[in-house]
Amino acid sequence: MLTNSTSSRQTGHAFYNDAIQFKNSTNNGRVISFSTTFIFEIVQKYPSSDGHGMAFVISPSKEFRGARPAGYLGLFNDINTGSSSNHIVAVEIDTFKDVEFDDRDNNHVGIDINGLKSIISASAGYFPAGKNGTFKDLKLKNGDPMQVWVEYNGLEKQINVTLSPINVTKPDLPLISLRRDLSPVILDNMYVGFSTSTGRLTASDYYILAWSFRMNGEAEQIDLSRIPKIPQPSQEIDREPNAVLEVLFPFILFLVLLLVSLAGGLLISRKKFIDVLEDWEVQYGPHRFSYKDLSIATEGFEERKLLGGGGFGTVYRGVLPTLNTQFAVKRVAHDSRQGMREFVAEIATIGCLRHPNLVRLLGYSRHKQELLLVYDYMPNGSLDKFLYGQRRGMLNGMQRFQIIKDVASGLFYLHHQWVQVVIHRDIKASNVLIDSHFNARLGDFGLAKLCEHGTDPQTSHVAGTLG
Template sequence: MPGVKLRFVIAISFWSLALTTSTKNFKQFTYNGFQQAELHLDGGATVHSNGLLQLTNTSNQVKAHAFVPHRLNFDSPSSLSFSTTFAFAMFPEIQAACGQGIAFVLSPSMDFSQATAGQFFGLFNSSTNGKSSNRIFAVELDSMQSIEFGDIDNNHVGIDVNDLRSMASVTAGYFNDVEKRNKRLNLNSAKPMQIWIDYDSVDTVVNVTLAPLGLPRPSKPLLSLPVNLSEVVRDTMYVGFSSSTSASASSHYVLGWSFSQGRQAQAQAQTLDLSKLPSLPDFGSKSRKLSRVSMVFVILTAAVLTSIALGMYLRWRKKFEETLEDWEQQYILQRFSYKDLYKATKGFKDKELLGMGGFGKVYKGKLPYTNVEIAVKKVSHSSGQGVREFVTEIACMGRLRHRNLVQLRGYCRRKGDLFLVYDYMVNGSLDKYLYEEGKPNLSWSERFKIVKGLASALVYLHEEWEQVVVHRDVKPSNVLLDANMNARLGDFGVARLYDHGSNPHKTHIVGTCGYLAPELIRKGRATTATDVFSFGITVLEVACGRSPLSFVGGQDYTVTDWVNDCWMRGVIVEASDPRLGGDYVLEEMKLVLKLGMLCSQPSPEARPKMRQVMQFLDGDATLPVTFPSGGNNTLPSFSPSYEAMFTSYSIDSVLIVGR
């Protein structure tokens, strides 16, 4: 019996030890006030009796830190994802001259003894700032404009990696879901606010959302940045806050904080119990009183220094000058700095050029600090696209999310140039594989997958998104192929949106000859049916390896003519791309050829909807035995009147677009 008791005691001990270890490794906590919080504090940081965490006070050139004293594991993709939220307030000593701000930080160390206050936030000094060995990720709430770091203003939120030159920053504000517009916030207003920071290790994107304390979390983030933190953070990191003041001071407070790791944490609402948060002191109750003479001296000194700094800054920025207009405020989309895009594309050198189109050039790039590969479309005001279409692409593509669409990451504007930043598609555009010498031949399985992917994208645009999106320029050069040869439809510069159930308005005829539906040329009204027509022509190109328009025997000859001739002779599969060498699934080839002809019929009423197209491709529906405009499995050739449409319109009346 004694032996049994001993073994029981040992088992209980090991169970208790395992439970204790599990608790220490549990990566989630919520502090509604910091009375019972276990924190490592240094510098000016202190916890008040009511649980209010004060990072800095009204002392000048002070730094402060508050960190959870235990390292957290970030050694796996699942643990690398995290979500955090905290409530904060920033009390300026005087409104004319504020302190620096607060930064949420992931750091491999809690030793910031060599760091400097002021513009360095208590994180770096002049010799360490910008070094990749720092391994520090931070989100800064900055109330001073540091010219040397290229700060956009004195009231912004920035995402920093090893460097206080923010990878991305935006003026502080939030999206008001009631008013459906963005509203500005003043960080140094002494009013409590709440910030949410989420990192998804699968999508490799950081989202930052801000709002006045007490309002629900806005539906749109203030700032989004693609960044792979696995290349930044170490396997174990400390998490906490850093703050500092400059020649002028502010009191920086944190009222409550919640943090959780794991991708599933992002699906759970990060909440603070607002009723339990400590109260803030009355604004100005502990501020240092300045005499009238001192106040005047401070203001005059600040004005002189600002004038000097502004002159230096303007000269420094001239090379990288950008444009910011009012319309941009209504779209919450990442704005990249021209400097970063210039570095990413190696100065927009020709050797980085991916292609050219009617709207400008597309360059390959690699973002500084993160090494994320991007494609940058440089559009000139002198091109056919212009500002209006540029706005359309930003507004539209920035909110679309589908596996078969090219994701727009952000944009930049500078002088007469517009820049769109996309995910880089390693395999380039579809047209190169169909027509360019030296490119490997696409197998039939790859072609069939591309057709289905493109159809799926159009179903989403036409029926599944919040509005109807008419692409207006579906063609192989606008179909990009990712690393797995999946089709991604891109280039939404001439897209048009309208509400479900409403009728589209007439517009200028835009598109590319050979892909324009007859009724679009006649009536100038782009609809989902005109997209279906362009899809049909593209599908025939994929199957036949032929361009839409060619010149044979002294006459124009369309790809539909070619397929129709083969079909009427009872050998429709002879229209297939000879480079396939007959290596295809017979029934799939027949299906794609007939589907392409069905979608490209001259009458829009005879064309199927894209959802029907998807059903045909998935085998959930069967193609009609007799097409509406023809009989006995045949289709009539295009009438002379239709072919004449291409020649009766001058080239100026049709905007030919391309990549």
């Protein structure tokens, strides 16, 4: 189950755990052929309600920070939809007509690249196998399981999408077919899975009942005898929302008034512990960690958790007990007038970037005068330790060359492939982090500057680190 009808405006994701290699050196940067098939079922709780749909997704990350529910399908938001920096290919199974995204109807299948305006789409249906098969319509929300095939031919650069009920032979003709080279969109290593979302009044359950995926070959056929039965909705609950509300409204109104009065007193008593959100935090608020959680994770910023420091401040290693995940926390130096500006610049810049050779920003935190940034933990530390510090001489020639290529790849993305040009302005060995596989990632975007492609960055002074 990806999402259910118990709450509104939620998102749901289910991805294969490991990244899959879509390109290799023998293919000259071309995406390898792939094939997938899956069986889904949409259970509509109320006849008068509409869900928003779901999508099969190929993405550089399993996390979609800032993504919105409803028509955004848990993949994008109103700022990044349509951006070439997303590197997302999706096949949407759409059950809601969003005029904003030029949807053809509330019952269609489409191919999306980096955004929600489908490159090509068609009303749901199929061509039965055989020469004289006439098109048969399908209702996506009829509560019956259906099967989808998504197949990409890397040589012909063509993607086919086929849909049918599970009790018929796979159609010979695809529902939609698009000739498009996916190599500029799909990176070397990507994640595959599913995404869906609910809206303000949605009342549908979304299920993936079976799934098969294969690179450079045909996906394994699904054994229909092993398809699970989904829970059937209760007849007592399966009533129109209006009828339920008529019965519950007086009780709900009383409960709301009681809660408001209690909350008012609680807010007054705790006002001194609440941080006021500034304008920039409203935009980046979903990335905010609580200061208490970060303090616990770093054992009160214990000295033995210290990873390093510099002009920007200090970096600590932390572990969130609930996730058992290691991360790095940078306490930004704020004893200068530039402290807050650099802090906001880093959130606004790297918080939107997604590339395997850039350090991933997980979030931030503020508490009084404390400014903190949370990153993926890089177990091998920074490159300067291998060049000048205690680990000097430990890199062989192959590793050095790979690090150079990784940094170049990250810079090429910043300068040419994101929606804006990002000028880092502080490239140095201490800002290049090395992961557990000795891949390099560029970090510390506190001095970064943005400009539009093809325009003058209007740099008026020297920035970066002297020497």
